[in-house]
Amino acid sequence: MQHALLSGLIIGFVAPLIGVFLVVRRMSLIADALSHITLSGVAAGLLLSQYIPSFQSISPVYTGMFFAVGGAFMIDKLRQAYRFYQELAIPIILSTGIGLGVVLISLANGFNVDLFGYLFGSLLSVTEEDLVRVVIASLVVIAIVWLFYKELLYLSFDEEGARISGVPRNLINVVFSVLVALVISISMQVVGILLVSALITLPVAAALQLASSFRQTFIYAIVFGEVSVLSGLLIAYTFDLASGGTIVLVAVLLLVCVLVGKRLRNS
Helix, strand or coil: CHHHHHHHHHHHHHHHHHHHHHHHCCCCHHHHHHHHHHHHHHHHHHHHHHHCHHHHHCCHHHHHHHHHHHHHHHHHHHHHHCCCCHHHHHHHHHHHHHHHHHHHHHHCCCCCHHHHHHHHCCHHHCCHHHHHHHHHHHHHHHHHHHHCHHHHHHHHHCHHHHHHCCCCHHHHHHHHHHHHHHHHHHHCCCCCCCCHHHHHHHHHHHHHHHCCCHHHHHHHHHHHHHHHHHHHHHHHHHHCCCHHHHHHHHHHHHHHHHHHHHHHHHC
16 A cells, blocks of 8 residues: 555656646547557566466566557657648557457456456555656656756647757657656556546646646646545545546546536636
């Protein structure tokens, strides 16, 4: 539980941090696409561990992370190939992830306890090694966002203008997609692969209703993210519920409260 709480605190910070840029760029569905690719990676890791002894000592999280990063590169390549229909890249990768994941799960003899925990989150599955991985990956995400904040901001509001002014658009897009993949891969044991995209987008959706500036959007989104994770983990622990689903429901409740509160204030 201590490992899950510490991991949740960190994830509650970095997920909305990345989510702000995704939502503003109207690319929030990229999180869904990469989460399904991550599912394929986890299923591949579990399958390989059944037939290759050397893979038994390797956590499926790493194969999931490898697939997610590969999916991020593929999304960027597809966006370049479909220059005038860039949004096609996301459903292509999402569909590939679903299809490949289903096939690999069937080859791995269906769902088991480990895979169920990765899908929907499990408090008991977060080990000290997982916590170290979360800390390292989160520090990388925060450092890169800090270094490329101006470029990410420019690309978020005027991608074509940023390209004309000399911003390396393709490089920044690839780096950003890899950051999204990292956030998804480190979040899956607490939130679950199928629910992590909600933690990336829901706190941002609530923050956009209250914030009057881009910086305030970050602050509110992170606050909503932390409240969702901490409240969800405590409720899940108390009532023996799936942590991922509980966290997402708390985030939805916060969003509904913000929407209702704003409507009542304006009426």
